[in-house]
Amino acid sequence: MSEDPGRHDEIDQALRRHTERWRASLPPVPDLATARIRRTRARRRQVAAAAAAVLLVAGGISLATGVLTGGAHRSLPPTTPTHSANASTPAADVPWKALPATNPTLPVTTVPASPDPAAAAGVRACTADDLQLTRSRADGAAGGTMYLPVRLVLTGTDPCRLQGYPIVRPLGHGKVLALTVADETDGPPPTGKAVATVVRSGEPAIFRIAWARSHSCPVMDNDRLEITLPGIARSFTIAGFGTSFCNPGEPGPAVMTVEPVQPLDYARAYKTSPYAGVTATGDLDLTATTGRPVAFTITLTSDQDLPLVPCPDYDIETSAGSRAYGLNCDAVPYRDAEHRPYLPAGVPVRFAMQADPGPESWPKFEWQLIERDPVRATVIGTLAVHPAPQ
């Protein structure tokens, strides 16, 4: 374990000791897996030789990087639904059809960062009178790099905007200390790159100053920090890091780094898929007979109108292995204004399914719509397989 600048921090040390004890408390790693794999593979060879199944290409879904911004799960133009079937009365099951997997490329949606930096565009720039700086306790009291959080609190009620890196001058008894102070540029926004930040009443902004105080030679007493915020001429002063110390022979002084101003609570943008809002249910605790397909039903419900374009694949896993199929979208009874099959929001749609149960019972009989994150439409059950009567 290395590369972490906080490695001498007391919390870091506590975590290391604790996790060493935790790892020691785990049971021994079992060596059952490889034996089980060999047994499973031998039986699959027997099944493959005896079965007359259709060979299907195992599908893996790739998510396209083409993006439309907007709310979660919304990547396609809004659908104007005209239900071919009345969504208030249950439609018949979508019949089973052994369609090959097509490995479609699904569109993705980017959920914007929160708060969205674009929302700061029309907000006025902050002035010195708008803000009060409060210094939190510096982390790393046991040594190593210390991190000093500085909060920017709105003094009035009218929100204002900041963007950029504060200028920090470390002082010792009124004199500027001979330290290099650099912008922290390591990492994505908001810690390594400035984002437009709105300061509101009850929603402060923050930035952190880091300094390896225990590895900074020669010894210096940093009693104050003078801070000039981006776009504001007047400076503020807060208490500094205190006295530095170092081990003999260490080079110094250590560089002090400054993060950009950022929201206190920031969630990065992430990608999602319209299928992330689909849930799958079904009773998959089944009994089957060797050599005969097992029938079951999967119900899909989408949290929003979801055109089934492109038509997704799904995967079924039994003791015969994991196989992918194309969903029978053409037989879905609901059509939108563009005559595309779709899942109406909140309406359960039942799909008849069949699967080759394989030669043996399977404790994890699994149906899943798509394998890749963020789609989680999965149903898991058990499959008891009995020999065919003689």
Place this chain on the structure above:
Amino acid sequence: MVRTDDSFDTWVRPHLPAMQRYAARLIGPLDAEEVVQEALMRAWRRWSTYDSRRGEPVVWLLAIVRDRARRQPRSRPAPLLDHDRPVDLAAADLDLERAVARLTPRQREAVDLYYYVDLDVAGVAELMGCAPGTVRATLHQARLVLRELLEEAR
């Protein structure tokens, strides 16, 4: 490398401890073995798709563990600690474990991978899909939160 059952065994064996640790963090130590078994089955089936140029084997395997753990039906809540295996844990360990459980999901993930699974920053970054600098920042933020939580507990 010719891919046979024996070569898969040899290839995967060094990474079994990391897989076990990660599964234990995701779903609890009692169900971890089952998740690891499922992950090994899937890894063996998809071994031909692994491309060493795209990342370390352990990261590929841990991603499969994560996927399998998410699909695992949980018959009981994941315990903070495995109470069926008596472990002499100090009160401080319990406080720290409770504090870790209160981190945000991203912070918890970074702490799990870096400290509990014992991955390096590059491996954590690859698994979390972010830059190494982001991992360091996330770990730092997590330690700040843990410090505050532990001080509250005193």
